[in-house]
Amino acid sequence: MHAGLLRDLEKLLGSSSVLFQPEDVLLYEYDGSVEKGRPDIVVFPTTTQEVSQIVKLAVKDNVPIVGRGAGTGLSGGALARIGGVMIVFARMNRILSIDPENQRAVVQPGVVNFDLTLAAEPHGLYFAPDPSSQKSCTIGGNVAENAGGPHTLAYGVTANHVTALELVLPDGEIVRVGSAQGDAPGYDLTGLFVGSEGTLALVTEITVKLTRKPEAIKTQLAIFDSVDDAAETVVDVTARAIIPAACEMLDGWTLRVVEDFVHAGFPRDCAAVLLLEVEGLAEAVTAQAAAITDVCKTHHAREVRLARDNAERELLWKGRKNAFGALGRLAPSNYVLDGVIPRTKLPQTLRHVREIGARYGFDICNIFHAGDGNLHPIVLYDPRDKGQFERAMQASAEIIRYCVEVGGTLTGEHGIGMEKAELMPLLFSDADFDLMRRVHDACNPACLLNPGKIFPLSKGCGEIRIRAKSSSRPSPS
Amino acid sequence: MTSAASNFAARLASAIGASRVSADPAECTEYAVDEIVPAAVAKPSATEEVAEIVRFAALEKLALIPCGNRSKLEIGMPPSRYDLALDMTGLNQIAHYDPGDLTVGVDAGANFNDLAAPLFKQKQFLPLLVPFYFESTIGGIIASGLDSSLRHSCGTARDFLIGAEFVDGTGRLCKSGGRVVKNVTGYDLHKLLIGSLGTVAVITRLNFRTFPAPPASRSFVLSFSAPRDALVFSNLVERSPIRPASLDLVSPRLIELFVEAEKNSSQPPTAALKGEFPAGSWHLCVSVEGSPQVCERASREFAELAASSTAKPAQFVTLNENEGAGLWHYVSQFISFLLEACPLTAIFKITILPSRLAPLLEQLRALADQASLPYAVLARACGVLYFSLLLPSDEHESLNSASLQPLAEATSAVFSFCTSENACAYLPWCPNQLKRQVNTWGSPRADFGLMRRLKSAFDPQNLFAPGRFL
Structure with a gap:
């Protein structure tokens, strides 16, 4: 298949940069989601020019192209849904410049998120978006999905930290949008391309803002005997206009597993904890931490602990960020959801999630960004039992539907990808899809860039509807 | 007005109601953009009417420009065609306000001040004190893409506009984003509306994340003989642990205009401008927000910086909250003072x-x-x-x-x-x-071609403010 294209790609990149044997490309059919999609060819360019040439070659043969960073995505965004050429940015992983004076960095898309923070650290700076996968996920992937993380509550998601992009369009054209400072005359193209899930262009260079480290940080662990009390605390913290840098919730069920795995010092006998962090001037942080303690006590917190030092703080965060991994001890597989709700609806939504779990017979864990209403219910299931898998998907769809019903949305930071494409009509009308389709076609008219993503298959490119391989799972709708 | 124009006005009136359409030449003149006068003005009072007007314009191939209170219509190039003004001030309700969630949704035609008042009651605000804000609609503020002094701490509209509804060039109501503070569902089309000057869609509703009002604030004016020294000092402030809310440099001529305007103002005097500013000096205006302790510390540290820096200010003035509000009003409205x-x-x-x-x-x-x-x-x-x-x-x-x-x-x-x-x-x-003689958009950028394609995606017939941008 694609023998001519394969030959041309090997000629362009050298055979060590092109994979096509089934056992080699097999590795690239997964990401962090439950989806699958195998590419026919995997390539590893090292320059923007090579990316442009690859795109031209693939488009000439009408072969789809999918960009991929580290493959840690949770929505099937970096999977080759209908095969084709996968461009892996692993070898475009250089930090091109760090400009401490202007708090900017220019990076290639394959740079690992946390590596940028490490490189910026000597200057008292860091890269604020901090997804749980930050030690492995790439900034290119963060840009594609508009990734978030616990600290986006105060600092915003990836889009708030990107000022300019270099793009390769499906005709191979290389275009720069935005500016190093950020503002540029005309439309905010950077704002459109960040979060477009690789369906409009391939990103080959990213200019990001670096954030100055705060003078003081206080991290608190509030322990509750009731999930409702923890949820009401989050509502009240927001209502009192306290904006912590992070406000995470872990339910008791999850905590016990995480504690066994990480030994972070989480209590084993509580219903929920909140991990709260405030940052800023020492004076402000002390006052905010005291105000948060008050709110927690008002809502019957059993205890509010303050991390004594940086080591304890890091341990608490290690517990939070490794929680998903720890869940592997509980069930052979799990499905992570990513709904968002207005924060005032948090207590009722968590109760509803529990009801849905009970009704479908699943344990559902909750580890999530409570402060911005970004839920991550995690459905534990056994994929070997097809009936269980289907029920898990149905329960998940029901939870997401509820998020939409209470004024929320389908995804807060993981993206739509393949996973939630069929749920899009819950939010968007035919007119919305038509416009999104026209915007898509303005950049990617032949639908060769990351086909089969974002749009429900019935509203995607005609070509895709015919060629779509059967999905690895039934539609959750 | 030509008979063709009067014909379309009559047809539009029969479609959406006579009270919603005016072809009165005097009234149309008030909607002129760069001296180009539309043949009619439509004043919808509901979203569906906006969609109907756009469908009408598409059918009749009319060029239209949406507007609010018309305080910033001179931004952009003269329209190449302009048949119909779309006055959006009839859509002016607050659609939802959830203070507990720090989110608000508002019709595009609502006055900024009418939104600011209920937010103020809940000790919240939107950092949109852009030039002409007091006479602007929310839609106008977003469509003009102007920034405010508070961008230093709060960012610009792209950082807190969380969703929008708008009518595209086919006359259909569309949306993007939503009402929650975190959302990556679908393309962020609403970001393209910021600064679009009505060229991509007619904005009907805007959803924002709101900000809690700070418990206290303090402002400082540091005067320097050379702008370079002022910017060196500003860099020192940036590197200190204190994060200013605003950090703007005002030139000698501009501060003179503020002082003159103050003399002629019927408003109570602004203490900030009572003081003597050293002639010919450049003024670094800084504000700090937070608890009284934070403001105290900023006062102390800025004074120390001023004493120890190689870029020494000739004058250092500290302003309390009210005085600061007076100063920032002038700074925020600098465009008006210049143009006057x-x-x-x-x-x-x-x-x-x-x-x-x-x-x-x-x-x-x-x-x-x-x-x-x-x-x-x-x-x-x-x-x-x-x-x-x-x-x-x-x-x-x-x-x-x-x-x-x-x-x-x-x-x-x-x-x-x-x-x-x-x-x-x-x-x-x-x-x-x-x-x-001059293209106000400056030298063509490499991404203008991509912008043109996106404009066509939104507005295939080029109905919306053609020529005003690309």
């Missing part, structure tokens, strides 16, 4: 990395001096420079292309220089006549 004092002003918005602000400003001043044109400057420390060339007023009376020549030449020189320095520049305000 000198209608023949060309005001550039130039963006560049902060470290290059000082040398850029020096070159631009030299350029203005060479052209013998007075200038005024407002620079935001984050790398935004509003640079104004002022054509002296005695030349106003015989206004023609010859009298505008010095301004036209200097404008072209500013654009060329900015291009060579890799700075982004455009000219949001200038005399209408200058637009015949």
Whole structure:
């Protein structure tokens, strides 16, 4: 298949940069989601020019192209849904410049998120978006999905930290949008391309803002005997206009597993904890931490602990960020959801999630960004039992539907990808899809860039509807 | 008005109601953009009417420009066609406000002040005190893409606009984003509305994340004899642990305008401007927000910085909350004061990395001096420079292309220089006549082609404000 294209790609990149044997490309059919999609060819360019040439070659043969960073995505965004050429940015992983004076960095898309923070650290700076996968996920992937993380509550998601992009369009054209400072005359193209899930262009260079480290940080662990009390605390913290840098919730069920795995010092006998962090001037942080303690006590917190030092703080965060991994001890597989709700609806939504779990017979864990209403219910299931898998998907769809019903949305930071494409009509009308389709076609008219993503298959490119391989799972709708 | 125009106005009236359409020439004149007068004005009162008007315009191939209170219509190039003004002020309700979630949704035609009042009651605000905000609609503020001094701490609209509804060029109501503070569902089309000047869609509703009002604030004015020293000091402030809410540099000419306006104002005097400002000095205006303790510490540390820095201010004034509010009102409305004092002003918005602000400003001043044109400057420390060339007023009376020549030449020189320095520049305000000689969007950018394609995706028939941007 694609023998001519394969030959041309090997000629362009050298055979060590092109994979096509089934056992080699097999590795690239997964990401962090439950989806699958195998590419026919995997390539590893090292320059923007090579990316442009690859795109031209693939488009000439009408072969789809999918960009991929580290493959840690949770929505099937970096999977080759209908095969084709996968461009892996692993070898475009250089930090091109760090400009401490202007708090900017220019990076290639394959740079690992946390590596940028490490490189910026000597200057008292860091890269604020901090997804749980930050030690492995790439900034290119963060840009594609508009990734978030616990600290986006105060600092915003990836889009708030990107000022300019270099793009390769499906005709191979290389275009720069935005500016190093950020503002540029005309439309905010950077704002459109960040979060477009690789369906409009391939990103080959990213200019990001670096954030100055705060003078003081206080991290608190509030322990509750009731999930409702923890949820009401989050509502009240927001209502009192306290904006912590992070406000995470872990339910008791999850905590016990995480504690066994990480030994972070989480209590084993509580219903929920909140991990709260405030940052800023020492004076402000002390006052905010005291105000948060008050709110927690008002809502019957059993205890509010303050991390004594940086080591304890890091341990608490290690517990939070490794929680998903720890869940592997509980069930052979799990499905992570990513709904968002207005924060005032948090207590009722968590109760509803529990009801849905009970009704479908699943344990559902909750580890999530409570402060911005970004839920991550995690459905534990056994994929070997097809009936269980289907029920898990149905329960998940029901939870997401509820998020939409209470004024929320389908995804807060993981993206739509393949996973939630069929749920899009819950939010968007035919007119919305038509416009999104026209915007898509303005950049990617032949639908060769990351086909089969974002749009429900019935509203995607005609070509895709015919060629779509059967999905690895039934539609959750 | 031509009979064709009156015909379409009558047909539109029969479609949406006579009270919603006016073809009165005097009224239409009030909606002129760059002296181009539309043949009719439509005043919808509901979203569905907006959609109907756009469908009507599509059918009749009419060019339309949506507007609010018309305080910023002069931004952009003259429209190549303009048949119908779409007055959005009839859509002016707050659709939802959830103070507990810090989110609000508002119709595009609502006045900024009518939204600010209920937010203020809940000790919240939107950082949109942009030029002309007090007479602006929310839709107008977003469509003009202007920034405020608070961008230093709160960012610009792209950082807190969380969703929008709008009518596209096919006359259908569309949306993007939503009502929650975190959302990556679908394309962020609403970001394209910011600064679009009505060229991509008719905005009908905007959803924002709101901000809690700070418990206290304090402002400081530090006066320097040279702008370079002021910017060196501003850099020291940036590197201190204190994060200012605003950090703007005001040029001598601009502060004179503020003081003059203050003298002529019927409002209670602004203590901030009572003091004597050293003549010819540049003023770094800083605000800090937070608890009283935070404000105290900022006072202390800035005073220490001022005493120890090599860039010493000639004067250091601390303002309390009320005095500060007075100062920031003037700073936020600097465009109005410039245009009132000198209608023949060309005001550039130039963006560049902060470290290059000082040398850029020096070159631009030299350029203005060479052209013998007075200038005024407002620079935001984050790398935004509003640079104004002022054509002296005695030349106003015989206004023609010859009298505008010095301004036209200097404008072209500013654009060329900015291009060579890799700075982004455009000219949001200038005399209408200058637009015949200069493209206010400056040197073409490599991404303009992509923008054109996106404009066509939203507005396939090019109905919306054609020519105003691309």
